[in-house]
Amino acid sequence: MTEAPQQGAILFYSEFDDPEEWRGHLRELAPWLDFRVWPDVGDPADIEWALVWKPPPGELRRFPNLRLIVNLGAGADSILADRTLPEHVPICRIVDPEMGRMMAQFALLAVMRHHRDFVSFERAKRQAEWRYIHPKPASAVRVGVMGLGSLGREAAALIASMGYRVAGWSRSPKRLEGIDTYAGQEELGAFLARSDILISLLPLTEETRDLIGRDVFSRLPRGAVFISLGRGHVVDEDALVEALRSGQVGEATLDVFRQEPLPKEHPFWAMEQVMITPHLASVAMAATSAPQVVENLLRTRAGQPPLNEVDRRKGY
Amino acid sequence: MTEAPQQGAILFYSEFDDPEEWRGHLRELAPWLDFRVWPDVGDPADIEWALVWKPPPGELRRFPNLRLIVNLGAGADSILADRTLPEHVPICRIVDPEMGRMMAQFALLAVMRHHRDFVSFERAKRQAEWRYIHPKPASAVRVGVMGLGSLGREAAALIASMGYRVAGWSRSPKRLEGIDTYAGQEELGAFLARSDILISLLPLTEETRDLIGRDVFSRLPRGAVFISLGRGHVVDEDALVEALRSGQVGEATLDVFRQEPLPKEHPFWAMEQVMITPHLASVAMAATSAPQVVENLLRTRAGQPPLNEVDRRKGY
Numbered sequence: 001m002t003e004a005p006q007q008g009a010i011l012f013y014s015e016f017d018d019p020e021e022w023r024g025h026l027r028e029l030a031p032w033l034d035f036r037v038w039p040d041v042g043d044p045a046d047i048e049w050a051l052v053w054k055p056p057p058g059e060l061r062r063f064p065n066l067r068l069i070v071n072l073g074a075g076a077d078s079i080l081a082d083r084t085l086p087e088h089v090p091i092c093r094i095v096d097p098e099m100g101r102m103m104a105q106f107a108l109l110a111v112m113r114h115h116r117d118f119v120s121f122e123r124a125k126r127q128a129e130w131r132y133i134h135p136k137p138a139s140a141v142r143v144g145v146m147g148l149g150s151l152g153r154e155a156a157a158l159i160a161s162m163g164y165r166v167a168g169w170s171r172s173p174k175r176l177e178g179i180d181t182y183a184g185q186e187e188l189g190a191f192l193a194r195s196d197i198l199i200s201l202l203p204l205t206e207e208t209r210d211l212i213g214r215d216v217f218s219r220l221p222r223g224a225v226f227i228s229l230g231r232g233h234v235v236d237e238d239a240l241v242e243a244l245r246s247g248q249v250g251e252a253t254l255d256v257f258r259q260e261p262l263p264k265e266h267p268f269w270a271m272e273q274v275m276i277t278p279h280l281a282s283v284a285m286a287a288t289s290a291p292q293v294v295e296n297l298l299r300t301r302a303g304q305p306p307l308n309e310v311d312r313r314k315g316y
Numbered sequence: 317m318t319e320a321p322q323q324g325a326i327l328f329y330s331e332f333d334d335p336e337e338w339r340g341h342l343r344e345l346a347p348w349l350d351f352r353v354w355p356d357v358g359d360p361a362d363i364e365w366a367l368v369w370k371p372p373p374g375e376l377r378r379f380p381n382l383r384l385i386v387n388l389g390a391g392a393d394s395i396l397a398d399r400t401l402p403e404h405v406p407i408c409r410i411v412d413p414e415m416g417r418m419m420a421q422f423a424l425l426a427v428m429r430h431h432r433d434f435v436s437f438e439r440a441k442r443q444a445e446w447r448y449i450h451p452k453p454a455s456a457v458r459v460g461v462m463g464l465g466s467l468g469r470e471a472a473a474l475i476a477s478m479g480y481r482v483a484g485w486s487r488s489p490k491r492l493e494g495i496d497t498y499a500g501q502e503e504l505g506a507f508l509a510r511s512d513i514l515i516s517l518l519p520l521t522e523e524t525r526d527l528i529g530r531d532v533f534s535r536l537p538r539g540a541v542f543i544s545l546g547r548g549h550v551v552d553e554d555a556l557v558e559a560l561r562s563g564q565v566g567e568a569t570l571d572v573f574r575q576e577p578l579p580k581e582h583p584f585w586a587m588e589q590v591m592i593t594p595h596l597a598s599v600a601m602a603a604t605s606a607p608q609v610v611e612n613l614l615r616t617r618a619g620q621p622p623l624n625e626v627d628r629r630k631g632y
Contacts, residue, residue, distance in 0.1 A: 018450060098453065105454070105478055109432060112425040118591070122438070125592050128585040130577035132594045134334060137414065137601055138421070162421055261446035269444040275434070276441050278448045285453055 009034035009046040014053040025290035058084040067300040076310040077204040092306040096289040100154040103282035107155040110253040114225045138163035144195030147202035192219040204231035217243035223250035229281045232256040255281040325350035325362040330369035341606035374400040383616040392626040393520045408622040412605040416470040419598035423471040426569040430541045454479035460511030463518035508535040520547035533559035539566035545597045548572040571597040
């Protein structure tokens with residue numbers, strides 16, 4: 001690591017993350033850092049770095065000495081959608097090993113909750129009914145993970161370690177220990193036909209937008225479970241509503257949506273077979289990701305490119 | 317294994333397990349076995365073995381040539397409560413490695429569901445409300461497992477592997493890798509004071525009956541979660557209702573009860589912070605436990621004691 005500079009200001013903006021948590025963890029590693037929480041920015045010329053999640057459009061153009069934009073998360077699509085970002089400033093994302101673990105555990109929680117019939121038991125409970133359902137072994141449940149980036153791979157491995165039969169699908173062929181892999185449009189049908197529980201961990205790119213729609217749902221086994229964890233715009237929500245209404249998709253857990261917060265009038269809210277969580281399957285944790293943030297502040301100060309830089313053209 | 321006999325009849329009785337599943341798996345291993353499902357018993361003198369879960373009282377006395385009673389589960393308390401069993405016939409329980417794994421995974425499911433705020437999100441969903449709660453890392457959640465028999469140990473290890481801070485309590489001191497252990501009445505208070513989530517995996521014995529009552533709940537951190545998986549009679553349910561009403565216990569997942577099915581008028585049904593499952597956290601699976609059943613049929617035919625014999629005096 002480069003030698004610590006004596007001062008420098010970082011701007012913090014997030015409606016979801018706790019600034020005090022970040023301030024505390026960054027202070028431990030970089031006591032010299034001047035941590036400013038939007039809108040208390042002070043002199044815009046002081047700001048060298050921005051640590052942000054979905055900042056107000058245009059806001060980051062106000063800082064003439066900005067060296068780096070740190071995206072408070074792994075998915076870069078929301079920050080790249082902002083066409084007002086200063087073009088010459090590099091963007092990096094947080095690649096926290098704990099985020100992968102947290103996502104994998106959330107995926108496992110959702111899988112187990114459906115597998116162990118909690119949706120039925122929740123319904124039975126509202127009716128004060130003791131309704132026994134003999135459990136199936138995990139080995140009788142086929143889970144399919146769409147998207148085999150670092151999050152998808154870790155989720156697939158964790159779920160497989162519990163005895164589930166796991167397959168993965170990605171656009172280009174991949175090999176994974178203990179996981180059957182399928183690739184490309186040609187193998188998508190076979191992958192879907194064997195997935196009792198389908199998990200989306202796809203990133204949002206031009207190719208994945210709207211990918212999970214009527215055609216995908218119709219090729220799942222009837223009554224399959226759908227778990228949406230990657231990005232909301234990957235899913236055609238009207239097609240999902242229709243598949244849930246017809247019973248083609250039996251149950252769902254949805255953490256991401258095309259519009260967030262999910263509008264109050266959306267039909268998902270009223271469907272008792274659908275679990276909704278407010279986009280928090282995995283979040284960057286200050287404790288575990290502060291070190292890589294500080295490393296990148298120092299690298300950009302020293303004129304080096306940041307780690308985990310986002311390629312604006314590729315979209316990730 | 318002893319050489320296979322040419323014939324022999326086994327009686328099957330369970331209101332929970334599927335006889336056809338058992339018939340199929342036993343047939344593969346012992347095609348010579350005559351599998352009879354109660355009440356179609358045939359000549360009572362034919363029956364050499366009984367594979368049963370909570371058989372009707374007195375029923376097993378009808379079979380003069382009975383060699384062995386196989387309890388369709390790990391807990392022997394329900395079969396031992398039946399004072400009409402023939403005294404000279406040995407009883408064995410099923411110790412299926414998959415049952416331990418299934419129980420551990422169910423315990424993990426319950427822990428993660430509470431930790432990841434699903435109780436709050438289920439409530440928010442009924443109100444069509446997007447209510448963000450920043451997740452805590454698993455390392456900030458302290459789980460306490462009461463009962464460190466084979467089920468408790470396996471659950472503790474699995475939950476710890478996910479990053480939770482796990483401690484265990486048992487009546488006599490035990491050492492476990494990676495788990496803080498507490499023992500006896502003297503250390504119970506310290507164990508409870510550090511348990512944000514308390515899991516009961518205690519067997520039912522004279523010493524554990526009613527053990528988890530007002531005193532135990534009052535020593536947990538306020539708003540703690542209680543997960544009841546061992547045996548219903550270990551828990552003072554009136555004290556639990558009171559603790560839930562006062563908020564001393566914030567949420568609960570209950571799989572076992574003093575009376576099963578849980579009576580329709582029980583206050584647990586109406587508490588939205590309580591999840592109820594109908595005693596199926598872990599069940600014996602025909603596929604994985606048929607081999608040890610067949611082994612015990614052959615052993616008793618050969619005049620040997622069965623494996624996993626229940627000590628009627630000790631109660632397990």
